[in-house]
Amino acid sequence: MEVELRNPRRIMEFDGPMAVTALLTRLSLNRESVLVIRDGTLVPGDAMLADGDHVEIRSVISGGSQ
Amino acid sequence: MKCRVCREPAVIDIRRHNANFCVEHFLRLCRDQVVKAIDRHEMLRPTDRVLVAISGGKDSLALWDILVALGYEADGLYLGLGIGDYSASSEGFARRFAEERGLSLEVVDLQEEYGFNVPEGARAARRVPCSACGLSKRHLFDEAARRGEYDAVATGHNLDDEAAVLFGNVLRWQQDYLGRQRPVLPAGCGFPRKVKPLVRLGEREMAAYCVLRGIEYMVEECPMAVGNKHLGYKEALNAIEEQSPGSKHDFYFGYLDRVVDRFGESAGRDGSDIGTCARCGAPAGNEVCAFCRLLERVGGADPGHRSEPAGTGNRTSVSIGPTRVGTTGGVTGARQ
Numbered sequence: 001m002e003v004e005l006r007n008p009r010r011i012m013e014f015d016g017p018m019a020v021t022a023l024l025t026r027l028s029l030n031r032e033s034v035l036v037i038r039d040g041t042l043v044p045g046d047a048m049l050a051d052g053d054h055v056e057i058r059s060v061i062s063g064g065s066q
Numbered sequence: 067m068k069c070r071v072c073r074e075p076a077v078i079d080i081r082r083h084n085a086n087f088c089v090e091h092f093l094r095l096c097r098d099q100v101v102k103a104i105d106r107h108e109m110l111r112p113t114d115r116v117l118v119a120i121s122g123g124k125d126s127l128a129l130w131d132i133l134v135a136l137g138y139e140a141d142g143l144y145l146g147l148g149i150g151d152y153s154a155s156s157e158g159f160a161r162r163f164a165e166e167r168g169l170s171l172e173v174v175d176l177q178e179e180y181g182f183n184v185p186e187g188a189r190a191a192r193r194v195p196c197s198a199c200g201l202s203k204r205h206l207f208d209e210a211a212r213r214g215e216y217d218a219v220a221t222g223h224n225l226d227d228e229a230a231v232l233f234g235n236v237l238r239w240q241q242d243y244l245g246r247q248r249p250v251l252p253a254g255c256g257f258p259r260k261v262k263p264l265v266r267l268g269e270r271e272m273a274a275y276c277v278l279r280g281i282e283y284m285v286e287e288c289p290m291a292v293g294n295k296h297l298g299y300k301e302a303l304n305a306i307e308e309q310s311p312g313s314k315h316d317f318y319f320g321y322l323d324r325v326v327d328r329f330g331e332s333a334g335r336d337g338s339d340i341g342t343c344a345r346c347g348a349p350a351g352n353e354v355c356a357f358c359r360l361l362e363r364v365g366g367a368d369p370g371h372r373s374e375p376a377g378t379g380n381r382t383s384v385s386i387g388p389t390r391v392g393t394t395g396g397v398t399g400a401r402q
Contacts, residue, residue, distance in 0.1 A: 007287055031081075032304040035273050042077040042277055044067045044086060060273040061226070061300050062123055062287055 001053040003027075016051040023049060024057075033061050078274050081311035089278050096275050099266040100132050107249045109261035114217035116140040117258075119207050120163075120171065122156030122284045124276045125222030127163050129264055131279060133220065134169065140220070143210050145203055146175035148183020149290055156284045163281065172214075174206060182364040184290065190364035195290035198360065205357035209348060211258035218259040226269040228262070229314040230299040232321055245329035248322070255340040256349035268314070269300075 003012045003023070014023065020036050020043055036043050037056040049055055067076040069088035076086035087095060104110050116133060120126045120142040133140040144160040147153050157173065164171035177183050182190070187198040211219045228247070235243045251260040264272065276283050291297065306313045342348070343355035350356075 006285055030301075030304050030308050032268075032270060032307050033301070035270060035277065037277060042274055044076050044079045046067050046079075058273065058277075058285060059287075060124070060270045061297060061304075062125070062269070062291075 001049055001051055001055055004054070004056045006057070007059055014049075016053065017048045019045070020047050020049060021045045023055070027057070029057065034059055077278070078271075080268075080271065082268070082307070082315055084311070092271075093275065093278060096128075096267060096271060097132055097135060100129075100263045101136065103249065103263050103266045104261075107261075107265075109250050109263055110138065110218060110220075112137065114138065115215070116261075117207070117211050117214060117216040117219050118142045119203065119219060119221045120144045120160045121222070122159035122163075123222070124273045124281075124283045124285075125224055125227075125264060125269075127159070127222075127281050127283050128272045128275045128279070129220060129222040130163070130169070131167075131275075131281060133263070134167070141170040141172070141214070141216075143207060144171060144173045145206055146173060146177070147199060147202070148175075148177045149185065149288065152284075152286065152289055155286070159282060159284050163283075172210065174210070176202060176206075180361060182361070187360055187364050188290075191360050194294070196294055196296070199290065201356055201360060205348065205355065208258055209346075212256070216258060218253075218261050220261050220263055222264055222272075223262040224264040224267050224269050224272055225314055225318060226300055226303070228265055229303055229318045230296055232318055233299045233303060234295060241329055244326070248326060256342070265318070 001014050001016050001018075003014055004010075005012065005027075012027075014026070018026075021031070024031055024034065024036070024045075031045060035058045036047075037058060038047070038049065038053050043049075067079060067086040068074065069076045069091050070085040071091040072088060074088045077089055078092055079086045110116065116138050118126065118130045118133065118140050120130060122144065126142075130140060130142055142160065142164055144157060146157055160171060161173070163169070176187075184195055184199045184202065187193075187202065188195040191198055193201075207219050207221075210216075228249075232244075232247055234240075235247065249262045249265045251257070253259040267275075275281075303314055303317075339351055340349050341351070341353070343350040343358055344353050345358040346355060348355050348357070354362075
């Protein structure tokens with residue numbers, strides 16, 4: 001599967017099937033800090049990702065002035 | 067995973083609620099949490115005119131979307147900060163959101179109106195960029211609210227923002243700031259009422275809300291904010307949250323429920339030390355307000371020139387006719 005990450009934008013390849021939580025563990029990402037979007041749709045932590053999926057991992061943390 | 071409410075397939079899991087939700091019930095949860103925040107903290111009356119501080123990011127656009135859905139007369143104000151491509155892209159997201167929904171968005175460009183941008187302001191004032199940015203935003207949103215006679219300014223600060231600020235203020239025992247850290251700052255001494263209706267919703271929920279509502283927003287982080295302390299506090303709190311879901315909620319709301327009053331009332335709003343800026347007429351604790359001092363250092367334009375009434379600026383115009391969403395029938399399973 002093709003996994004797109006942001007900030008900075010980059011593409012990584014992984015073999016499926018793989019659970020969303022397992023993918024985040026492989027990438028050392030905190031579930032609180034990202035959304036996982038497959039083909040434009042949100043997927044929860046237990047969803048299985050398959051070969052051929054396009055997956056975006058979008059950081060949700062933002063912050064500057066208060 | 068099944069939705070906690072209807073048992074249909076879930077699209078998001080929220081560990082601090084120990085619950086999963088489908089699209090419909092997640093969106094309802096978000097609106098219900100905003101209603102609860104508004105009601106519990108007496109943020110807004112149903113007839114209030116609200117000025118929403120718009121950045122083009124997920125929080126401000128989601129907030130605007132929810133307030134309009136709840137039936138509030140809510141206009142947007144976008145402040146062009148002059149941070150290169152980041153500002154240009156952010157403004158595009160803000161404008162498209164307003165145009166597609168027929169909402170009123172006023173755009174104020176810092177460079178055009180005041181003769182400087184945030185990077186220049188930060189250098190001239192020897193402040194970090196986020197400090198110069200925040201100072202400019204607070205001053206100009208207050209000024210726009212007075213000019214447009216709005217009842218309140220609403221900002222998109224969410225639970226993660228508030229918990230991170232609280233964390234930073236506690237680390238250094240910033241008593242003045244701690245006393246001011248409330249979800250509502252009442253109007254007074256020339257300042258408009260400030261409200262934060264998203265305090266019951268986390269950052270991840272706001273991003274999910276935008277994805278599920280089809281709201282396109284500025285995903286990339288502000289280049290000026292990269293590496294700042296605020297982001298570091300958020301990462302630290304998320305590391306704790308991962309091990310102990312609900313920690314951020316308990317930290318922030320425990321502070322509001324049991325601690326904040328020990329630091330006194332909203333600092334600076336009792337009138338004891340607030341006068342009027344000799345240059346721009348804004349409320350100020352000194353003869354000249356902090357924004358005018360920043361302008362002086364950067365060699366920018368006299369702020370007194372911008373005194374035209376609301377509605378004459380660079381506006382994307384509009385009509386709003388939403389229906390107020392009911393406040394009952396809340397989603398079950400949400401942390402109270």
